[in-house]
Amino acid sequence: MGATTTGTDLHAGKLRALRALIASHKRWDLFFASVGVLALMFGILAFVALFFDMAVDGVPRITPDFFASFPSRRAENAGILSAWVGSTLVMLVTALAAVPLGVGAGVYLEEYAPRNWMTDVIEINVTNLAGVPSIVYGLLALGLFVYQFGLGQSILTAGLTLALLILPVVIVATREAIRAIPVAIREGAYALGASKWQTTHDHIIPYSMAGILTGVIIGLARAIGETAPIITIGALTFIAFLPPPPVQATAPFVNFEWLTSPFTVMPIQMFNWTSRPEEAFQANAAAAGLVLVVMTLVMNALAIYIRYRLRRNIKW
């Protein structure tokens, strides 16, 4: 009887020790969770505070007129017409230049390039290019596009500069999307006698399209907010006219003069207004900033939507 009691006591003691041990382990869970929440909140709250501060200042200025007016010396008449049109056209050029170049380079590196030291060097450098400060691209573009090629301080120059800037993003996104395709799918195509190009065209590119488009849009969302390289190539800060429209009523119906037109973009317009002393221009800057943030968020939402739509049919 005595032996049994001792046994039970021993058992209870062991259990107590075990529970104490688990409790002490769980204290660390609680500790890390608290630290994690703090870290998360720091970032999110900072953004939310900034956004609301900007919204409070800017929302009253966001009227249809704000989108339809050119900049003006009088803050209450000033708008972002030339800025958002300029941003849109520059993004168009950027996308048209970056997508074929980036996707082509990514597909080549992943599917065609032989594995040797040359491609290793190129691969490392493509990744490094993503970290080059954007103003350096601006300097490069000033020398190459503006002076060497004589493209001037135009929409074309800005679009090509930003295309260079996001090219690494597009290349890396393309390669990652391609790598996500299982080897078995690729081998399945080759086993039916497909050539490299047939495999690439019929399988690799379509199946990696979701990832590629996501990368492109995220790249564009970065490019739309870029200020430094655009200033470097000499975008004007005060533009009170629109570029010639790309389509016209008379033959040949399309017009490429807009490519060579001077321009401004959203962040430059914003930068211009923030440097003015009058309070009213600060409100304009806040409103333009709000529009820019919303444009970026919409682009990111679009990226998520496209990814979801295109990946719906692909399961692996």
Add this chain to the structure above:
Amino acid sequence: MSAVLKTALPVRESPAPESLALKAEAKGLDFYYGAFKALKNLHMPVYEKKVTALIGPSGCGKSTFLRSFNRMHDLYPGNRYQGEIRMYPDNVNILAPDVDPIEVRMRISMVFQKPNPFPKTIYENVAYGMRVRNINRKSTVDEKVEKALREAALWMEVKDRLHDLAFNLSGGQQQRLCIARALATDPEMLLFDEPTSALDPIATASIEELVDELRQRVTILIVTHNMQQAARISDYTAYMYLGEIIEFGETDQIFIKPRNKQTEDYITGRFG
């Protein structure tokens, strides 16, 4: 032990030797992954319209050997063949550097370990081999797709939803779809790389039944991890170990009276 195996084996009349024709033959085949020699001096005949099984423990080189037949190794750098695989009746060494691997793959189709349908419709999966060959006339493609799906015993299940995505099929159906895809271009030879290892027993049985029917039309080379499967469906069996063919012979002979002690140990389950 061998008595038990004997009664479990399916009864099959032995083919008259004179009806045998060679479809392919490995002659002194060596294969290297970089510096690692994965296949060592393999000699093996593949008879026309027979099923030849490759068995052996993991890492013995059976898949490597199979993938040499359609030059799959050419897709990756650092792989090297030595020796020959001759294909008949044209008596060409399909491993020769001047033979285009694409040509070899157009003649010899393959079914993989895990079903690997393309993320396209059922119809487009089967039609892909024709697209690759620039066969695009709708009536021709329709006809071949139906024929291939019938041969793969899948037609009745999918004929009303040919334009559904292939991913919506069950695992066994997907594997039969992959077989249909491989059959649609009338290959001279069909390679199976453990085609049932990812499938449940019922789906496995249907694939085995299919292989049994296909032997009348096409030469089959199959890698299997499952010895009972080799015994059930093959006419010839090669037992491989560490990159060598230890024993090759008629399946009945290999499973009932293996000449080699190692083969016997493996098939009686003493190791592997």
